[in-house]
Amino acid sequence: MNITILQFPGTNCEFDTKYAFERLTQNVSIIWHEEEMIPANTDLVVVPGGFSYGDYLRSGAIARFSPIMKAVKSFAENGGYVLGICNGFQILLESHLLPGAMKRNENLHFVSKHQYLKVENNENRFLRKCKVGDLLNIPIAHAEGNYYIDDDRLKALYDNGQVLLTYCDESGNADNPNGSVDNIAGICNKEKNVFGLMPHPERAMETILGSIDGIKMLEGFLA
Amino acid sequence: MKAIVNIYLKQGVLDPQGKAVHHALDSLGFGNVSDVRVGKQIVLDIDASSMHEAEKEVEKMCETLLANTVIEDYSIEIIQ
Numbered sequence: 001m002n003i004t005i006l007q008f009p010g011t012n013c014e015f016d017t018k019y020a021f022e023r024l025t026q027n028v029s030i031i032w033h034e035e036e037m038i039p040a041n042t043d044l045v046v047v048p049g050g051f052s053y054g055d056y057l058r059s060g061a062i063a064r065f066s067p068i069m070k071a072v073k074s075f076a077e078n079g080g081y082v083l084g085i086c087n088g089f090q091i092l093l094e095s096h097l098l099p100g101a102m103k104r105n106e107n108l109h110f111v112s113k114h115q116y117l118k119v120e121n122n123e124n125r126f127l128r129k130c131k132v133g134d135l136l137n138i139p140i141a142h143a144e145g146n147y148y149i150d151d152d153r154l155k156a157l158y159d160n161g162q163v164l165l166t167y168c169d170e171s172g173n174a175d176n177p178n179g180s181v182d183n184i185a186g187i188c189n190k191e192k193n194v195f196g197l198m199p200h201p202e203r204a205m206e207t208i209l210g211s212i213d214g215i216k217m218l219e220g221f222l223a
Numbered sequence: 224m225k226a227i228v229n230i231y232l233k234q235g236v237l238d239p240q241g242k243a244v245h246h247a248l249d250s251l252g253f254g255n256v257s258d259v260r261v262g263k264q265i266v267l268d269i270d271a272s273s274m275h276e277a278e279k280e281v282e283k284m285c286e287t288l289l290a291n292t293v294i295e296d297y298s299i300e301i302i303q
Contacts, residue, residue, distance in 0.1 A: 058291055065288070094291065101293040103232070104239045148236060148294055179239065 013049035020202035033066035047088030060090035089196035100149035106179025112141040136213040138199040145198040147180040231262035
């Protein structure tokens, strides 16, 4: 399994993400955004969290035009797996690799806490190790995680099984930290090879840090 | 010439910042405000052979980078 993690100016979760995947597999590398090619044999590209380009203009809006993103786009179009976490999710939305857009959190606060997520769909590579209805305890940390999509496209997301994760409390009742449409925390594209979520599974890999539920999510990508 | 681009969330897309500002105005006693939208303004110095050409060019910039048309509307004003 070869995993390539992207690094933009302002990315700050690349080393956590590398650490997390290295607990599960080998051959995890970080590449700078000015690269124009994804390393050969890459099975999964991860766009990690952070504040690429200082979140200027809109989160992810400028990173989207980095040279490497052209390669990510063709990698995805050829069926390669892509995972965007937090700012990575925002970059994939701005790149139109995933549908919808992010707004400022409804309460305008930067939310940083552990948050339960409910698995809504596991018929995909990412969450295949989870069961529908599983509750996962995963940290969130963002100011712009208020997912928006219009009603028609939202319906299409449900019809195609693209709504993967929703925010909930520890009993599984809806609990929305940011104002997201339908409490949505994570989605995928129609082809189910591009995934995006606001929560940070890479920060839920060690019992001593409060949760190991991230393992169950990330190991879905392994062979 | 100068191009002034105003960007706002689309009508119908809830504007969390506008709502907070509205609430603050309300608590300061400005009860006559019925709606607040917070947007951003981008001012560009641009070389172009005509105002029309400048506007066309800035429109392209808005569509590719300056606005996210999934949630935002924009308006362009060109000043000689």
